[in-house]
């Protein structure tokens with residue numbers, strides 16, 4: 001089931017939660033709505049669900065206008081951050097719930113389906129519990145499960161009614177980092193098996209990059225960019241997207257010294273910390289080879305966390321630049337250059353991103369072309 005959103009607008013008083021949203025979600029895709037707190041992700045999800053009404057615009061399910069269709073008839077499944085399992089019911093009954101509450105004989109054409117037989121419910125619930133790899137907890141109660149297990153059950157319960165669309169609002173938000181990581185990989189594998197069109201809200205860029213087929217980056221109720229994880233990371237359309245998708249060093253005005261004596265570029269330039277190379281001396285021009293931009297800096301400190309090391313350098317204008325490298329690379333570099341706090345070094349970007357004035361279009365550059 002594809003979802004199309006057309007010129008959707010929603011305000012809460014003076015707050016604009018959805019600002020002219022146009023979005024196509026192809027059938028079977030797993031799409032992440034990504035953005036900072038308050039950018040309108042949940043509101044957009046709730047409008048797709050039918051839990052919130054838009055001020056204007058439309059939502060189409062597979063080409064059919066569903067803007068005014070009641071939530072019960074939209075056939076969507078939900079998973080929220082705070083697992084809303086029923087504490088007094090077993091896991092089996094929790095998963096069976098959506099099927100048990102159906103009418104014995106639904107009105108034809110109402111969009112509501114009839115209740116399956118008890119045998120059919122049993123078969124289906126056990127099949128779903130196997131799918132989420134928790135068939136062995138069928139007789140337990142929610143309080144006897146871990147948070148991660150409860151979220152897997154919440155997902156099984158959402159899938160039990162065979163939704164055409166699955167909506168997930170920060171489903172792993174309340175879990176600790178390690179369980180989150182496990183569950184997002186698990187969700188990705190599950191989606192590859194089930195293929196139900198899914199929309200996933202998160203403010204965690206790593207989570208979106210790892211799980212989604214496509215990422216929709218939202219900012220202040222507007223879509224900044226949408227594309228594959230590689231598209232938005234490698235070819236950010238705006239400074240907001242670039243900065244939201246990971247750490248970045250920002251350089252205003254003149255970039256500093258370029259060995260060829262060419263004029264440095266005046267635009268704002270962005271370089272990710274892992275795209276900078278540390279040199280012990282400024283590059284010399286030899287054999288007519290243009291080397292591009294090199295920034296003189298002073299080494300400040302190194303912080304190693306696990307396998308990665310983050311180096312902090314100070315530029316002559318007083319601003320700081322971060323460089324990230326594998327821990328082993330840092331160890332060999334330290335020996336090679338004898339880097340100590342206060343020592344001079346030079347940074348060469350392997351890749352820079354510039355935006356023309358107004359921040360409308362990105363220019364992805366070979367750094368040599370930036371001068």
Ligand SMILES: Nc1ncnc2c1ncn2[C@@H]1O[C@H](COP(=O)(O)OP(=O)(O)OP(=O)(O)O)[C@@H](O)[C@H]1O
Nearest residue numbers: 012015016017036037038039040041042043044203
């Ligand atoms: N029922 C409401 N009444 C008034 N304002 C609301 C209501 N719901 C949302 N808002 C406002 O609309 C904006 C978008 O909210 P929304 O919950 O969609 O953002 P979000 O991106 O999901 O944020 P978060 O990640 O913090 O959940 C926010 O400024 C919020 O305060």
